[in-house]
């Protein structure tokens with residue numbers, strides 16, 4: 001039997017497991033999934049948690065293990081330390097080395113807090129449950145300016161050009177905060193600023209969405225400092241290059257993305273911490289190593305939707321290789337909804353970032369509802385939805 | 390004119406009358422009862438209190454509640470008595486007998502603006518630990534001490550407070566490592582965590598040489614162990630060996646696996662702490678934690694917790710004095726044991742510690758507002774919520790979110806209080822705290838300051854250093870001589 005290991009169990013890993021269970025017969029493969037958490041934290045919902053709803057954090061922990069066990073897969077709760085592609089083994093922190101015939105790496109990007117002088121998770125964030133929850137608690141006491149900061153994306157910069165680690169959730173938090181503070185009649189006393197290295201808001205979305213976002217930010221008096229370079233972060237201030245100090249009573253950070261330590265330690269990265277793959281998400285050098293989601297160099301922007309697309313492409317590629325068939329390559333497009341508060345949302349379906357021409361946009365209540373419905377169904381089906389993107 | 394009473398008025402009248410009668414009976418009965426009781430008590434008081442209630446008075450005079458409860462525990466279990474939450478025999482609350490000397494007109498430094506609480510742990514290491522405040526989460530092991538939920542909460546708290554948390558003596562918990570921004574692996578003599586991978590995942594390793602509440606004894610646990618832990622040890626009981634681990638081998642081994650991070654040791658605060666320090670200087674130690682007599686653990690043997698070691702404050706003073714005397718400035722000194730809040734932390738830093746590790750106050754903070762849920766229905770103490778040895782239904786009630794919120798509040802207020810102390814002392818950084826800023830409020834505490842302020846003259850320092858080197862040389866020569874002799878004897882025997 002072909003021995004498959006999936007590292008990581010969020011958007012990328014869970015979708016990989018789904019396609020493995022769909023495409024392969026049980027007698028064809030054995031599947032082991034490794035993650036450091038038994039519960040998946042569903043990150044797209046965290047923006048709402050951070051914007052004043054701390055108690056909702058626990059609603060977005062999705063138990064995955066039973067789902068895997070029902071599919072006949074094995075789950076190991078441990079930390080993967082290193083992949084040895086030569087020996088085809090994964091070194092785990094506390095389990096014996098795990099052999100594989102094929103490995104899917106979906107362990108995401110490590111937050112690179114230390115890439116900015118003084119910055120740390122204690123400054124506030126939204127990317128993990130505890131950060132979003134604490135941000136929400138802190139907001140109840142905030143009386144001064146709020147700054148939503150976005151760190152840079154460190155990568156080779158080609159062929160797709162992006163500057164921010166991920167600016168869409170930052171904008172989403174800013175909009176939701178604006179709505180929440182207005183509802184509580186505190187908005188007039190609390191200025192909100194978004195600091196991003198990107199040139200435009202929503203840099204990964206198409207020009208139409210960017211125009212709507214710019215307009216909406218202006219209308220709601222959310223200051224945008226684009227193309228910013230953060231030099232240093234203190235307890236209550238941010239120093240931008242050159243010599244501009246922004247005061248902040250509360251900060252909410254999307255940290256810089258600096259690739260993955262696991263990829264680096266395993267010698268599988270491209271020199272920037274990302275795993276370089278071909279258009280089937282297969283490692284450029286090791287054909288039995290697939291990279292799915294944020295950790296993949298070509299996953300740009302670092303969105304859950306891209307992770308799910310790549311999981312489908314990668315598992316189909318393995319299936320095709322094992323059954324002597326041809327597979328579909330990864331054709332990226334951005335499918336995203338930003339909650340903008342007050343029951344509205346901005347829907348984007350675009351491939352402009354990759355040189356395409358598609359740029360469909362819708363701004364209104366149905367877009368917000370669509371995102372709410374998707375999130376609810378993802379949670380209900382533990383990521384294995386009847387219709388997978 | 391005759392008054393006619395209706396039925397309803399009659400009922401009201403009867404009720405009022407019966408209430409009055411009952412009230413009078415209670416009052417009279419109570420008065421009579423009290424009088425009888427006092428007469429009885431008066432009589433008892435005049436008799437020999439050997440077999441009556443007054444024995445309790447004499448007992449409580451000579452016995453503390455602690456001793457009574459421990460005695461009852463021994464009679465119930467037939468085993469050595471244990472208790473959590475640190476030593477209860479701390480007759481001298483040393484730190485409370487010290488106060489800070491506020492700045493006034495002389496000296497009158499400028500009001501500090503940006504007060505920094507930042508500390509660097511193990512500055513000589515290539516990757517030292519930089520903490521936002523000089524307070525660490527003390528080592529408390531998963532499974533052998535705390536539940537997974539409590540450990541996870543503390544890891545989140547540490548990340549949000551900008552400090553480090555420690556694995557403690559328990560096995561590796563992937564969630565803890567994932568949440569903690571800075572994670573210290575405590576190298577214990579338990580049957581786990583010795584894999585190279587675990588060492589490489591650490592931001593610092595601390596070799597456990599014992600702790601104030603337990604000495605260097607072995608620890609065995611066989612009840613209520615988490616399933617994950619049982620699976621790891623492939624058995625029903627866990628034994629953490631006692632004694633000193635092979636230090637020369639350990640230092641080389643750890644440095645080889647993860648050369649860039651600080652390596653520390655956790656020492657029991659003993660009365661021969663200087664000798665221990667001298668021995669430790671043979672190896673590349675970056676951090677020394679002194680765990681005082683007041684230190685707590687989940688279930689410490691009462692005979693050790695209450696009757697061994699020296700107080701944390703004395704250990705800090707003596708360790709710092711020894712390090713200064715030997716011109717050793719690269720070693721970070723961490724104090725732990727019995728520390729309760731910002732004032733204690735600041736005083737210990739003034740007396741020579743670089744940072745302080747705390748456990749009990751954090752356990753109180755994470756349990757805050759979580760006990761009322763089940764208190765009326767159970768007799769369990771607050772620690773039951775976070776300690777590992779309980780039935781699983783209790784663990785489910787622990788709300789990690791709420792726990793993290795309260796413990797982060799604790800850290801925020803402690804940082805605020807530390808800044809307030811520094812401001813009142815006219816200082817802009819925590820490292821500027823020194824013994825000169827302290828006042829002894831009692832005669833008892835005066836020696837603390839006398840010793841910590843003691844300037845060591847140059848010649849004395851040199852002489853002390855020379856004596857130490859001589860002693861070490863002598864020890865080596867004797868050892869070699871012994872080896873040679875045994876070899877000779879063996880040859881002649883053959």
Ligand SMILES: Cc1cc2nc3c(=O)[nH]c(=O)nc-3n(C[C@H](O)[C@H](O)[C@H](O)COP(=O)(O)OP(=O)(O)OC[C@H]3O[C@@H](n4cnc5c(N)ncnc54)[C@H](O)[C@@H]3O)c2cc1C
Nearest residue numbers: 008010011012036044080107108169293294302303304305
């Ligand atoms: C606040 C926020 C909001 C977002 N909103 C949206 C949105 O609305 N729509 C959208 O499409 N995308 C959104 N994203 C992006 C999306 O969440 C990510 O792109 C997606 O999570 C990537 O999935 P992944 O599986 O590649 O990696 P991750 O989500 O990072 O998951 C990696 C998994 O691997 C595990 N892991 C990591 N290292 C190891 C190791 N060494 N050993 C074992 N396990 C390990 C982790 O525990 C984790 O479970 C958002 C992101 C954030 C931060």
